[in-house]
Amino acid sequence: MNENKPVEIEVAGRRYARRAIKTHFVQIGESYIDLVKRYVLPLWQPGDLLSSSEKIIALCQKRVVYKKDMPVGSLARFLSRFASSSTAGIGVNSPYKMQFAINEVGAARVIWAAVCAGVGKLLGHRGVFYEMVGQEVSGLDGFYDHEFEECGEYGIRIPAEPDCVCDEVEAETGVQMMIVDANDLNVEILGHASSVDLDEDMLKALIADNPAGQSRELTPFILIRPLPER
Template structure:
């Protein structure tokens, strides 16, 4: 009976009847079933608060298959249970079983670095060094090596090894990867300036200003290092809305991971700073991390349809230096979309996108594919240890927003926000009474920081003379 129901669930999944298929997987999947239905079942059990059932299912599947996907699912449950030592054992076994998989070696280093032994970076560094030849062999695909060097350079910086840091930073820069951020440009320029190599320092900053055309930090560093007037910031193609009348307070946090609870975490950071009428805006990407709504490179088999979709989109959106590709241009992103909304819906969305292109209309693919696909963030969109994962949005952002708001008490609101540096903010979910349009206007300048700033929480309040962010109770 169980096997028949899982097969039925898989058919419904292909037909994009995801609510039914996920319910069937969650109810009937067993460790003897394939990785995919077990994966969906583990997600469903965790969303329902059935952590022990999810643990038993994930462990059973891992013990049977020893596949990268089942191992990463089991690690996720172990991190939720804060069993970091067992998570390290599973990661180590994955790296040993699949010695040619660079991503699994990086995962092993990350579990040690960020969870099981964070006070001993040398252990993680040794594991990362073992991954270096694997990542280098994957060039010209620069993603694995850029992810690795992001970690290695930070460890060299922490221990003050400037020779190794300079060498690794130059290697990192040469990849022209989108995860080489303004702080890396500035650090590399400072290293050269400290050694008297002023011309190279200027070249590095000039490259940064061209790559990050709107970044004020690079231009401040340009002036501070005595290079005169920096390259100008070009005008925006689309002006930002009127942002006056709102106070926005980015809240610095620790590294938030899948081991943290979003409601309790947000409450611990903001409860002493809240005022009546405030809205707490929380990053959609970080909310997804905390729910485990992500897929890791090197663990998920890529279907033919996902490869076709990604190649189709990649051909329309070529990637430049220090820029990211279109989200669906990565095969794992396309696979993530398939798993989230089903093959039939993606096929219809591809057709709709083609029709839209014929009529010179953008965005029809995402209109048909739905908001969960529109929320997908590609790899390198987050900070370590999650910069080689494709991120979905939270499962139910409205429910999560209301849970956060209830945890904070009466008179305040909460929202899950997806914002970018193009002047676009999207309240993907919000608690009762939140004025979503007003909040999106206030957040249009993207004050949150999911990268090295680690400010995924923003307190937003309307100042005197500006309409409030909460509507009147009914």
């Protein structure tokens, strides 16, 4: 398991063991089915639940936007100066992510969201901007080369049809999976196999401490295994 992340946790009175699975540096256009077969199946047992980083699935789906294809306008540069930074990843303080937001939902909506976010800050409310522009914008990652130089030139969108992806993985490999957008501040469940019978709060609790990490760990897969009751 990654540094400072416990292997065993207890959720709702049940113990679980979690194993971080190291992979190679996944490239754009690889097959997520092949990745699961190569790295997960040798360790998987019936009853296990696989937690997958959304970035890996999105890269396999070629869900990327390149800096070279997205000229940054004056509005994006202006608005990004007033946005807060975060240790959780790229935010709209990056002109590129702000430009993506404008391209995705339109300038008028972004301006109104920025105004409301400013009022929200005065009232002690955070995250107003992302609530208003939606998950496609809030989930965009990349555009920085702090950990991996290759990631400096493109942004990674959230996966398309994550529930369907999880069902496909289970049909092809037997592995029950969920796709998560997790960092050290927050966890979102983007999708899971239709066979998963745990509710969203339970799924979030299983990875609430972001066991995959968000640095150079190269552990996009976390295998979660229920342990026998004592």
